[in-house]
Amino acid sequence: MxxxxxxxNAERTADALVVAVGGDWRVDAVANxxxxxxxxxxxxxxxxxxxxxxxxxxxxxxxxxxxxxLLVHLSRQLEERGFTTRIDGLGDSHxxxxxxxxxxxxRIEITEVPPNRNALVSALATVGEAAVNACKRAHELxxxxxxxxxxxxxxxxxxWRLELTAxxxxxxxxxxxxxxxxxxxxxxxxxxxxxxxxxxxKQFGAEIFTVNLVGVAVLRELxxxxxxxxxxxxxxxxFTAQIGTMKVNQEVDAMQTIGxxxxxxxxxxxxxxxxxxxxxxxxxxxxxxxxxxxxxxxxTLDISLTQFLDQLSGAIDFTTFAIGxxxxxxxxxxxxxxxxxxxxxxxxxxxxxxxxxTMSVVEGIFLVxxxxxxxxxxxxxxxx
Amino acid sequence: MDPGNVIEVRGLVNQFGTNRIHDGLDLDxxxxxxxGVVGGSGTGKxxxxxxxxxxxxxxxxxxxxxxxxxxxxxxxxxxxxxxRWGVLFQDGALFSSLTVEQNIAVSMREHTRLPGHAINRLAxxxxxxxxxPLHACSKYPSxxxxxxxxxxxxxxxxxxxxxxxFLDEPTAGLDPIxxxxxxILIRDLxxxxxxxxxxxxxxxxxxxxxTDRIAVLVDRKIKVGTVDELRMDxxxxxxxxxxxxxxxxxxxxxxxx
Numbered sequence: 024m025x026x027x028x029x030x031x032n033a034e035r036t037a038d039a040l041v042v043a044v045g046g047d048w049r050v051d052a053v054a055n056x057x058x059x060x061x062x063x064x065x066x067x068x069x070x071x072x073x074x075x076x077x078x079x080x081x082x083x084x085x086x087x088x089x090x091x092x093l094l095v096h097l098s099r100q101l102e103e104r105g106f107t108t109r110i111d112g113l114g115d116s117h118x119x120x121x122x123x124x125x126x127x128x129x130r131i132e133i134t135e136v137p138p139n140r141n142a143l144v145s146a147l148a149t150v151g152e153a154a155v156n157a158c159k160r161a162h163e164l165x166x167x168x169x170x171x172x173x174x175x176x177x178x179x180x181x182x183w184r185l186e187l188t189a190x191x192x193x194x195x196x197x198x199x200x201x202x203x204x205x206x207x208x209x210x211x212x213x214x215x216x217x218x219x220x221x222x223x224x225k226q227f228g229a230e231i232f233t234v235n236l237v238g239v240a241v242l243r244e245l246x247x248x249x250x251x252x253x254x255x256x257x258x259x260x261x262f263t264a265q266i267g268t269m270k271v272n273q274e275v276d277a278m279q280t281i282g283x284x285x286x287x288x289x290x291x292x293x294x295x296x297x298x299x300x301x302x303x304x305x306x307x308x309x310x311x312x313x314x315x316x317x318x319x320x321x322x323t324l325d326i327s328l329t330q331f332l333d334q335l336s337g338a339i340d341f342t343t344f345a346i347g348x349x350x351x352x353x354x355x356x357x358x359x360x361x362x363x364x365x366x367x368x369x370x371x372x373x374x375x376x377x378x379x380x381t382m383s384v385v386e387g388i389f390l391v392x393x394x395x396x397x398x399x400x401x402x403x404x405x406x407x
Numbered sequence: 408m409d410p411g412n413v414i415e416v417r418g419l420v421n422q423f424g425t426n427r428i429h430d431g432l433d434l435d436x437x438x439x440x441x442x443g444v445v446g447g448s449g450t451g452k453x454x455x456x457x458x459x460x461x462x463x464x465x466x467x468x469x470x471x472x473x474x475x476x477x478x479x480x481x482x483x484x485x486x487x488x489x490x491r492w493g494v495l496f497q498d499g500a501l502f503s504s505l506t507v508e509q510n511i512a513v514s515m516r517e518h519t520r521l522p523g524h525a526i527n528r529l530a531x532x533x534x535x536x537x538x539x540p541l542h543a544c545s546k547y548p549s550x551x552x553x554x555x556x557x558x559x560x561x562x563x564x565x566x567x568x569x570x571x572x573f574l575d576e577p578t579a580g581l582d583p584i585x586x587x588x589x590x591i592l593i594r595d596l597x598x599x600x601x602x603x604x605x606x607x608x609x610x611x612x613x614x615x616x617x618t619d620r621i622a623v624l625v626d627r628k629i630k631v632g633t634v635d636e637l638r639m640d641x642x643x644x645x646x647x648x649x650x651x652x653x654x655x656x657x658x659x660x661x662x663x664x
Contacts, residue, residue: 050529050568054520087568088600092532116601123599127535131528371549372503 029056029090031097033063039075040106042097045082048090060097076101081112091117091124167364171294174287178295189292197258198300202307204257205250209241209308212249213315216240221324230324234331235338237316242339246309247347248395251354254301255387259362262293263383266366267376275367285367294359301355302348309347342407350398354391361387412471413438413571413603414459419468421454428454430627432468436571441597441604442631443614446624447644452607455624456573459605460494473570490518492571493564497579499556501548507534507559508544514566533562538592554585558592565596572597574606578613586610590617611648611657623648634658 029052033042042063048056078098083090098108113121178185220233266289269275275285313335320326326334365383369375409415414436421429428451436442446452457463459470461477470477475488501510511530515521521529534544537558548556557577564572577593578586594617597604608614614621615634622631625644632640638649648654 050515050521051519053525053529054522057522057525088532088536088565089529089568092529096528120599120601123536123595124532127532128528130535131531131541372547374503375549 028052031056031059031063035073038073039077040073040101041077041079042101043079043082044094045080045084047085048083048093049085049087050089053089053093056093060093060100074105074107076106076108078108078110079112080110080117083113083117086113086117086120088120088124091121092128094121095125095128164361164364168360170286171290171360174284174291175294178291184287185295186288186292189288190296193293193296194300196261197254197297198304201254201257201300201304205253205304205308206311208249208253209246209311210315210318212245213237213241213312213317214319215315216245216312217316217319218323221319231326231330231334233320233324234316234326234334237313237320238335238339239343241312241316242309242343242347244347244395246312247305247350247354248391249312250301250305250308250351251358251391252388254297254304254355255358255362255391256384258297259358259387260380260384262359262362263366263369263380264376266290266363267369267379270367270369271371271373271376286363290359290363290367293363294356297355297359298352301358302351305348305351309344346398346402346407350395353394353398357390357394358387361390409435411437413473414605415469415471416455416459417469417471419455419458419470420466421451421458421463422466427627429458429465429468432628434622434629434631436603436605437620439601439603440619441594441606441617443618443621444605444607444624445609445614445621445648450624451627452624453575456575456605456607460492460573486518490514490567491569492573493566493569494573495557495560495564495575495577497575498553499548499560501556501559501563503548506545506547507539507551507562510548510559511563511566514563518567530562530566533565534559536596537562537565538588553580554582554589557581557589561592561596565600568600569602571603571605574604574608576608576610577606578608578610583612586613587616589613593617611653612660615657615661 029044029046029048031042031044033040035041046052076098078094078101080094086094094110098110101108110121217233217237220236221230224230224232224236266275269289275289278285278288317328317331320331321328362383365379365386369379412435414434416432416434419429419432419434420427428449432455434455444452444455454463458465459472459477464478473488473491475484477485477488480488501507502513505513508527508530511533512526515526515529519526531541531544534541539555539558539562543551543555543559548559551559561572561574561577564574574593578589581589590613593604593606593613596602597617606613606618618634620631620633621637622629623637623642623645625642630637630640630642630645634649637645640646649658
């Protein structure tokens with residue numbers, strides 16, 4: 024274990040270069056020995072009548088495969104310098120190890136491992152690959168969407184095929200269990216919007232319009248958006264992890280062998296459950312957001328609750344509410360679709376589950392916002 | 408501690424809840440031997456292994472490994488002891504985010520000051536010594552077959568030339584030919600590297616083929632002996648195990664009937 028116990032000396036005699044080695048030639052000592060060896064014979068070259076090198080190894084007291092590799096490595100270096108090299112005086116068991124290691128060492132030297140690509144080329148290749156992969160994924164996701172639509176249609180025709188227990192379980196997990204966090208967040212968003220509106224509008228003496236701001240912002244956009252983003256992070260990721268783990272355990276393969284369709288069993292209940300819960304959660308979030316706004320208005324703006332409600336009923340109509348609500352099932356479909364899709368794309372290892380879960384959240388949120396802007400553009404064309 | 412022993416377990420007690428798994432278990436592992444550990448399911452073979460390597464804390468008893476009590480070691484001493492043994496877990500337990508070569512290099516980077524090219528060469532050397540093709544170097548564990556993962560796991564266990572190697576069911580899940588090859592590999596490496604091997608196994612063929620002694624976990628204790636000694640033992644489980652149809656087949660195929 025003591026690193027200084029191993030040594031190496033080279034000495035030129037009349038007819039040979041004698042390299043005396045000894046001590047504990049173990050893997051710990053290899054770093055020092057390598058340095059010592061290089062220092063010892065950088066200047067040595069075969070010639071002047073000396074063409075043999077003898078590695079005198081009789082003082083080696085212990086040898087492991089690291090040390091044996093070094094012996095092989097050094098004798099090869101000597102040979103490259105033109106010496107005929109032999110290793111002398113090694114004990115029988117050490118000789119056995121040395122032969123074993125030499126065999127492997129020879130093999131690893133002749134086997135070519137492909138070299139790394141040039142940095143620029145590989146950077147370009149990475150960009151290209153990413154672009155192609157993105158297109159492929161979009162295509163796959165679209166096919167998967169088609170598949171789920173067909174299966175959903177089938178379930179509508181034959182509703183008894185739906186896994187009711189599973190669906191109810193997911194409704195509980197994605198809906199009921201999310202109530203506290205969604206409610207709290209929506210309430211806080213209402214508070215923030217009201218506060219921001221109040222400070223800005225006060226400058227024009229138009230504090231009362233804070234109510235309009237809160238009403239429209241929460242009902243049209245923020246309620247559904249906050250809920251969807253939260254659910255993408257909470258349930259979309261859970262879908263990916265659940266299905267992904269089942270993929271790793273080969274449960275999905277097992278399903279296929281007994282004639283069950285994994286998409287029907289795993290994906291449909293999740294999509295249906297989320298399409299039921301997300302609108303409900305959105306409604307709940309809308310109410311909590313308005314409550315947050317009302318709370319802030321009452322506390323900081325000297326607007327009474329009756330005044331708030333009065334102003335609110337003038338500011339919004341059913342369309343405002345409907346615009347927010349109509350997006351919820353669409354976002355739910357997108358989130359569940361992406362979550363399940365990524366889950367089914369998991370391959371092999373536990374690491375892949377982690378990667379896919381991250382992807383599912385990122386893609387879920389990305390697509391929710393993309394769809395939200397599509398809705399915004401569509402509504403503005405429709406003039407609502 | 409007897410100088411011929413690398414592991415000494417005295418009065419080991421392991422208990423989970425009310426379930427006592429080991430009760431006053433004694434075991435000696437001699438230097439340079441291959442010890443097979445067998446026992447029925449739930450008799451605590453893996454628990455014993457985990458206790459010796461310090462992954463599981465015993466309720467009572469004394470464990471000396473290489474002359475040191477691993478439980479009382481701290482910091483440097485503990486690290487130094489750690490690198491004197493290698494462990495092959497059941498499915499290799501390779502780090503899934505690293506390539507095979509990086510997996511083997513991990514402990515060399517952590518414990519030695521070797522230059523990069525030497526680590527690279529030594530890692531490949533180990534890969535070749537366990538009989539993996541060199542193109543496996545740059546593969547990730549998920550791209551390997553079960554047998555290859557085990558070999559890679561063995562290469563990682565051997566990375567720092569340990570004195571003791573712990574193997575947890577090394578041949579489980581391998582086909583008979585692959586298992587026999589793995590047995591030969593273990594025996595071969597054990598001889599050429601002078602290892603002591605502590606091997607938990609169910610595989611009667613490997614037991615007969617490569618172990619010097621066998622430790623049988625029965626009645627929360629351990630009985631140690633050679634195959635021939637144990638066959639004479641009149642404990643019912645040991646009788647069933649060695650003289651049952653599979654036991655006899657294994658003996659016969661190794662010419663020991």
